[in-house]
Each structure stands twice: as C-alpha cells, then as structure tokens.
Amino acid sequence: MVAKEISLPGKLQEKLDRFQDEFWVPKERLDKIIAHFISELDRGLRDGTDPSGIPMNVAWVMEYPDGSETGDFLALDLGGTNMRVVMVHLLGNHKFTTSQHKYRLPNHIRTTRNRDDLFVFMANCLDKFVKETNPDGVPAGKIFPLGFTFSYPVTQSRIDKGILQRWTKGFDIPGVEGEDAADLMNKEIARQKLPIKIVSLINDTSGTLVASRYTDPLTEMGCIFGTGVNGAYYDRVENITKINGQLEDDIPQKSKMLINCEYGSFDNGHKVLPRTKFDIEIDDESPRPGQQAFEKMTSGYYLGELMRKAMLEGYDEGHLFIDLAKDSEGAKNLHTAYILDTSFLSTLESDETADLSDTEKEFTEKLSIATTLEERYFSKKLASFIGTRAARLSICGISAVCKKMDYKHCHIAADGSVFMKYPYFPERAAQALSDVWGYEGIKMEDHPIQIVRAEDGSGVGAAVIAALSAKRVTKGLSLGLKQ
Ligand code: BGC
Numbered sequence: 249m250v251a252k253e254i255s256l257p258g259k260l261q262e263k264l265d266r267f268q269d270e271f272w273v274p275k276e277r278l279d280k281i282i283a284h285f286i287s288e289l290d291r292g293l294r295d296g297t298d299p300s301g302i303p304m305n306v307a308w309v310m311e312y313p314d315g316s317e318t319g320d321f322l323a324l325d326l327g328g329t330n331m332r333v334v335m336v337h338l339l340g341n342h343k344f345t346t347s348q349h350k351y352r353l354p355n356h357i358r359t360t361r362n363r364d365d366l367f368v369f370m371a372n373c374l375d376k377f378v379k380e381t382n383p384d385g386v387p388a389g390k391i392f393p394l395g396f397t398f399s400y401p402v403t404q405s406r407i408d409k410g411i412l413q414r415w416t417k418g419f420d421i422p423g424v425e426g427e428d429a430a431d432l433m434n435k436e437i438a439r440q441k442l443p444i445k446i447v448s449l450i451n452d453t454s455g456t457l458v459a460s461r462y463t464d465p466l467t468e469m470g471c472i473f474g475t476g477v478n479g480a481y482y483d484r485v486e487n488i489t490k491i492n493g494q495l496e497d498d499i500p501q502k503s504k505m506l507i508n509c510e511y512g513s514f515d516n517g518h519k520v521l522p523r524t525k526f527d528i529e530i531d532d533e534s535p536r537p538g539q540q541a542f543e544k545m546t547s548g549y550y551l552g553e554l555m556r557k558a559m560l561e562g563y564d565e566g567h568l569f570i571d572l573a574k575d576s577e578g579a580k581n582l583h584t585a586y587i588l589d590t591s592f593l594s595t596l597e598s599d600e601t602a603d604l605s606d607t608e609k610e611f612t613e614k615l616s617i618a619t620t621l622e623e624r625y626f627s628k629k630l631a632s633f634i635g636t637r638a639a640r641l642s643i644c645g646i647s648a649v650c651k652k653m654d655y656k657h658c659h660i661a662a663d664g665s666v667f668m669k670y671p672y673f674p675e676r677a678a679q680a681l682s683d684v685w686g687y688e689g690i691k692m693e694d695h696p697i698q699i700v701r702a703e704d705g706s707g708v709g710a711a712v713i714a715a716l717s718a719k720r721v722t723k724g725l726s727l728g729l730k731q
Pocket residue numbers: 398399400401416417451452453472474475476477478479510512543
C-alpha cells in the first residue's frame with residue numbers, strides 16, 4: 249500500500265511549506281534562466297576564459313557520424329567512481345559490439361597528493377585489460393588506438409590533447425591543472441611499454457552525443473546528469489569567433505564543430521539561479537568556491553549534501569527528529585558533511601510502503617536515526633523538492649542550446665546516474681521542458697524535443713570519435729588549430 253498524505257504538526261508543516269517554496273522553480277524563472285543561458289553560450293563562443301562564464305570548449309570533432317564508421321578501438325573512461333576500459337568493434341551499418349571491464353577507483357585517488365597514482369592506476373587497468381583480452385599476446389607491432397574519455401574541462405588545441413582547466417566533481421589532485429592530461433597518460437603508457445596510443449581525448453558529453461547519433465540521426469545534443477552535469481552539441485565554425493584566424497583552410501567557416509559546453513559552470517557570477525542558503529554554504533565549503541554553480545545545484549554529487557543540510561536545519565530549529573539527543577550518534581552523523589549520497593534521496597522517493605518502512609531503514613542504516621512516520625513523510629517530501637528542482641533546472645541548458653540553434657524537433661541523448669537511476673527524474677525534466685516549450689496536452693513520448701536514454705558514450709562514442717579522427721588523418725585533414 250502506498251503512503252497517504254499525512255498531516256504534520258503545525259511547525260513541521262510550516263517548515264515543509266517553506267522548503268517547497270524555496271526549492272520550487274516556476275516557469276517564469278526557468279524562462280529567465282534560459283534567456284541568460286543563451287547569452288552565456290554565445291559569450292563562451294566569443295571568449296571562454298572568463299571564470300564567471302561557460303568555457304564552450306572546442307572539441308575538434310568536425311563531422312557527424314553516419315553509422316558507417318568501422319574499426320576496432322580501445323576506450324578508457326575515467327568516471328567519478330569507476331574507471332572503465334572498453335574494446336569497441338564498430339561494424340558499420342549503425343552496429344557495434346563491445347567488451348568491457350569496470351575497475352573501482354581506489355577511494356584516495358580523487359584527492360591523492362601524487363598525480364602519478366592516478367595515471368599509473370589507469371595504465372595498470374589498460375595493461376590488465378589488454379592482457380586479458382589477448383591471452384595469446386598482442387601481435388608484434390600492433391598498436392591499439394585509444395579514445396580517452398576525460399570528463400573534466402579541458403582546453404584542446406587538437407583532438408588528442410587537453411589541458412585541464414580545473415578539476416570538478418570533488419577531484420583535487422595537484423599537478424594536473426594546467427597540464428595536458430593526454431600527454432601525462434601517454435607518458436605513463438610509454439613508461440609501461442603498452443601497445444597503445446591515444447588518438448582522441450574526449451568529454452563524456454561529446455561521446456554521448458556521437459554514440460547516440462551513430463544510431464539515431466535525430467540526436468542533436470549529448471548530456472550528462474550524473475556526478476557532474478554538462479552538455480555538448482555541434483555549432484557552426486563561423487559562430488566560434490574565439491578561434492577566428494587560427495584555423496587551417498581545410499576547416500571552412502560553414503562546417504560543424506562539436507562544442508563541449510562545460511555548462512556546469514553556468515552562472516558562476518550568480519545572476520539568475522535561485523540559490524538557497526544551503527547552496528551558498530555548499531559552494532563556500534567546497535574545494536573550489538565560486539566554480540560549477542549550476543552543477544552544485546543539480547548534480548548527483550551534491551544532492552545528498554543539500555538534503556543533509558536542510559534536515560539539519562529542521563533539527564537545529566527543533567522541528568525535526570525532536571527526540572534525537574544532541575550527543576547521539578545520529579546527531580553526529582547529521583553534522584557530518586557528505587555523509588549522504590544521492591541514493592539516500594532515491595530510496596526515500598521510491599518508498600511506496602504505507603508506513604514508509606524503506607525510509608525508516610535508510611535512516612537507521614545511513615544515519616543511525618530513529619524516525620517517526622511524520623518525520624519520514626517530511627523527509628520524503630523534502631527529497632522530492634530537491635530532486636524536482638534538480639530536474640527542472642537541468643533542462644535549462646538543453647532549452648538554451650535548442651533555442652540558440654533553432655532545434656524544435658530533436659532527441660537529447662542523456663546519460664549519468666541521476667538520469668538513469670533517480671526516480672521520476674526523466675518525467676520531471678520532461679514536465680519542465682513541456683512548461684517551457686508549451687507542450688501541454690501532448691503525451692511525453694510525443695514531445696517534439698525529447699530527452700532519451702543515450703548509447704554508451706564513453707565506450708562507443710569514444711570509438712566513433714576515434715574513427716572520425718582516423719578518417720581525417722587518412723584524408724590529410726587537420727585535427728586542431730593551425731600549427
Ligand atoms: C565536468 C564535465 C563533465 C560533467 C559530467 C563535470 O563536472 O566538468 O567535463 O562532462 O561533469 O560528467
């Protein structure tokens with residue numbers, strides 16, 4: 249049986265109503281955010297170096313895949329929690345096969361003080377994978393072309409280079425910002441004498457877009473709603489004025505160029521996003537205050553922390569967990585930053601039991617807090633406000649790109665743990681798109697702009713991009729800025 253509406257004690261109800269107001273983003277505000285977003289996308293194409301703006305990184309993918317691409321490629325994907333190595337066989341005719349292995353990132357690696365830990369770990373995984381998949385040894389002279397998915401903001405002068413602008417998603421390893429991540433990786437590959445060469449360095453959003461476009465020609469954007477948030481799309485070279493005069497003649501003004509927006513940094517200048525006190529605290533307390541403003545309000549890395557902060561306020565004000573002693577384990581947990589991740593909200597949101605027993609268990613297991621039914625109900629509602637805000641804000645980047653490019657009918661390929669696993673996220677995002685684009689009365693599956701589940705971007709996408717680059721090399725075309 250599903251939990252019913254529950255009436256809460258006056259003060260608790262008041263608090264819940266206040267949270268609802270604070271986290272609700274009405275259509276009018278979405279419109280305002282989108283208008284500012286469009287001007288920031290344009291500004292980034294003129295000059296992406298202002299830290300208050302969106303970088304709009306040029307990704308040097310200059311063709312759309314048409315599904316005919318073929319070849320065997322290795323792909324390496326450094327994600328937030330895992331690392332994946334994938335062998336991709338592109339078969340042409342929109343078809344492919346893959347084999348892959350996932351390796352858990354050791355906990356300390358995100359913030360290790362020694363950058364070698366990261367690159368040695370990645371090369372070790374590549375080595376293991378190649379050995380496992382070639383039990384009789386790699387044929388002499390064989391070099392595997394590798395598409396490296398490195399999903400952090402990078403400046404690329406060519407497709408196979410990428411200077412890290414700054415770490416995001418809680419990564420904080422010294423000695424990599426300002427350096428070429430492909431070069432550091434290639435050096436470790438060479439040191440370990442692996443039969444591998446990086447042919448392209450890509451972002452997860454670029455991979456998502458290209459992988460989905462390989463199978464679905466309606467795809468115009470790739471987006472990630474996960475530990476981080478971001479989007480990629482193709483713009484026209486003539487619009488990217490910051491690279492004016494720096495291109496070889498084989499890249500005409502009218503041709504297409506994939507842009508990795510890095511719009512997690514949208515509104516770092518704090519002009520339009522409706523930040524709550526909790527958002528401001530999260531930013532102030534983060535290793536990179538003032539950066540990734542949009543991401544900090546929408547991505548999976550921060551939702552658990554937002555929830556904890558809001559519950560803590562309810563507790564400190566004496567409305568929530570009223571029986572919880574100040575010196576208890578539970579109170580200590582409630583004061584522990586980042587103790588909760590997004591799965592906590594997911595569990596609460598999907599709890600359909602009459603007495604919210606899944607929620608009860610989650611509170612005991614994750615926080616050692618015993619709850620009343622009213623408190624569980626309050627918390628479930630709070631999770632839905634936070635989750636709904638994330639979904640509604642998330643569509644602002646998509647809407648801005650579609651309006652700017654005049655896309656009225658297309659697919660937005662989406663990936664990431666929040667989109668794939670967070671309850672109701674796709675529905676809420678579709679609702680917000682509908683509010684903005686006026687789809688009222690049209691069934692979700694018939695919406696002209698639809699967010700759809702992506703193909704595997706960091707595997708297939710990385711391979712397709714590597715194949716597109718290989719084609720350019722064969723034709724003698726340039727892969728980056730004028731030398
Ligand atoms: C990174 C992007 C990435 C996104 C999703 C952000 O933190 O800066 O490069 O695409 O997360 O993974």
